[in-house]
Amino acid sequence: MIHCPKCGAANRRGSRFCNECGEALPMRTALRCPMCGTMNPVGNVYCDRCHARLIPMAALPSAEPEAEPEQAPIKGPSLSTIPLEEQRERAAEDKVTGTEPGGVDWLSDLSEPGVTAETGAIEEAEAEEAADWLAQLRATEVTGETEAVEEVETGKTEDWLAALREDDASKSVEARVAGADETGDWLAEFRDAALEEAEEPEPAVPVEAVDIPDWLRDMGPIGSDAEAAPPAPEPAPPVVEAAPEEPVAAPGEIPEWLQEVAPPEAAPPAPEPAPPVVEAVPEGVSSVRPLVEFPVETEISEAPDWLSELEAEPLPTPAPAAPALEGIAFAEIPDWMQAMRPRPAQAEAIVEEEPLETGGLLRGLRGVITPAFAIEAPLVGESAVPPEVREAGLSRAQLLQSLLAQPDEISQPKPLMRGPRVSERIQRWLVAIVLIATAILIVLTAPGISMFYIPPLTQPAAAPESSQRMDLQHLMGTYDTIQGLSLAPGESVLAAFEYGPTEADELNLVAEPLLRHLLGRGAHISIVSTRPEGMTVAAGLLERIVESDDQYTKDQYSLTNYRPGNATGVSQLLVSPGTPPNLILVLTAQPGPLRWWIEQTQAQGEDAPPMVAGVSAALEPAAGPYLAGAGKLKGAVSGLGGAAVYERKLALSDSDASATRQLNALAVGHTAIVALIIVGAVLYALSGLRRREE
């Protein structure tokens, strides 16, 4: 639907004027190429980009000849030269044989199905030809025909034209499609108008006298209705409204006027489908075109005109229109009209006025493409496109149109945004309540907060040096390495703090006993990190350790620098000039930094210092492979449990043993989580069994 910009009324798609207020509706004058999607101006037969054909052979052209006739470009190869050549040949042939000029042929070609109207450019050429013909007509009028004869003859011509319209209206749809191919859409719309008139008879609105040229008005009455009707303000009254006055002849029925004129003998057989395109349009008929203006069905949507028309009239096989003209006697062409056919000399003059090439390298030249090329070309639509191909093409075209009619965005089904079910909410609340209760219990039972004594729920392993557990052996490796340091003055231990505040709650507890051990051994600790926040974490931890014990001093540690570059930074630090450290302590909860330090230290060769690590409990398996061999990593302390064991090994006091104080809380938390896992497993195992039984 198109909404009127003036009154807002909804109009049928393709309407040119508003049905409510008569306002001109906006129209898109572009055709979308079905192959590449390029928008082409109306009138193009071939796409400007990919040269694909925009208008099928069997479809009506969608140009607007009366709106912008001069803009219809001549895209086809010498389309406009076909009729001229044909006319010359036929005129010469008539002259030689002495027969009547080809009025019969061109009249029969009027409904020839095999001829294809290529573009609006054909109509352009026809208009030019008609102008010539009309010029001759004017000359004839001036030079000598009496007014009475002219009047009679004009009246005959008008009847003949009306009969043509009636005859077209009575044709089958196939013949109309084929005829449209031959004669251009102005004639097709002419016939369509007759059909529409038959469907909805309305009071006739005559053709406006203003539109009728003077020379044609002088030739005789156009019609009594046209004379009687007042002049309409609209310059283009549709013929659809003028047509009801004319009787519509049934198919095969001889019109009344023809019964009077036609000779008694039977109609000649239908001629063979003639290839010439423009010859199907007689000059006399072409001259009528300026009298009327038809509503132009310009495609507004994405689908081109030819697609819409194909869908509206899906009749691919054009039947020969000769039977429809059986009732028309060839002798009906009056002599005066035959005399108006261009003579050979006149045809030569017309050749000189061949249409101007409007595009390409030949722009501005006339007649540069030889007519012989067009004659030899297989331009006969019937032979070029067999019926079965048309049917297949029609089905494809309809499929294409249906695809184009679909919205750009395929509507996806909206996902169902259902919230959690009641049981899921209960589960979440159950887990949350248990964990919160556990945390509250931990806080209430923490040493120093609780008002009553809470016995330890767990204890660190005793005598790790004699244990067979791997983690305790790794812990003892760390202890022995630090314990075996022989630190001379000026020598230091490099401590890499490769963790941030997120992991600080666990890693600080792991690092504290190791740092206390080093400080107790009198080592000077140089702190480095490949993480920006690592330095701040280290500074806070060491400051707290030094303040907690008087035997440590702030001079025992120094914050070196943040080292960007990850593994490269580690390598650069290890090869930097200066006294190499006696020991490297890596504190991390990520496998990457642990690997960097181990690999880069190992790459330094035998001179590299030994390494120990304090890692999170989750990282213990990652450190294991490096501990098993004879590498530089001598030991590791993992997790809160390992830190508590180390504190016990160092025999730290209760106030200094931070990890040991957290053991109860850790044990309670772990137990609560395991209890939840067991409850969930039992719950869903039972529900699964019940569901299976059901």
Next chain:
Amino acid sequence: MSSLIKRWIPTLLFTVLPGLVVLAGYLLPSNQTLVDFRHELVEWAVIVAAFAFLLGVFNILRVHGRQVFRRRQGWFYSLVLLFAMVAAATPPTTQAILEVVRPDSPVHKTLEDATSTLFNYTISPLGASLAALLVFTLTLAAFRLLRTRRSAGTVFFLLVVALVLLGTTPLIGLEWLADVRDWIVNVPGMAGMRGLLLGVALGTIITALRVFLTIERPYSES
């Protein structure tokens, strides 16, 4: 010719050759020239990495600053981010500058306290809270695991989780769980970790070869 100048010569000069030199410095530690050259190139790499860090800061400023000035969706959060970044970076940056310009300035202690306060009472608690949320999420997932996937492997997985958790801090009387946990971590767990490390090593070698042979150019848009 232009491809040779624009593509291959820089690739060979700035990527393949330095990479080969650093690699040769590792493989031939007896050649002191190669070792020194390797050290120099590594030093350059660290400087470039530090500059990349600075570029990252400017990129955050640019992206979120544009978000704020154009009032796009979520611009308020970008404003908060910019404010937090400036607030967190100002004290240590100022302190670092003053240490160079005026080493004896009394403002040092104030800036140091501001930095530690910001870290200890804002950044550290927020990080710990995020880690605590992870506990809740993992616990809920383990709780509902048998609902979504009911198989022997799932049951075995949950059993291992329970044993490792209980064995990490064994309750009194259940010390044997520590031995079970130790075996799980150091035998099957370490075997899996060895496999991962071997895979990482092989992948690193292949990636290095592809970069040296210019099959991959992660440093180039092309």
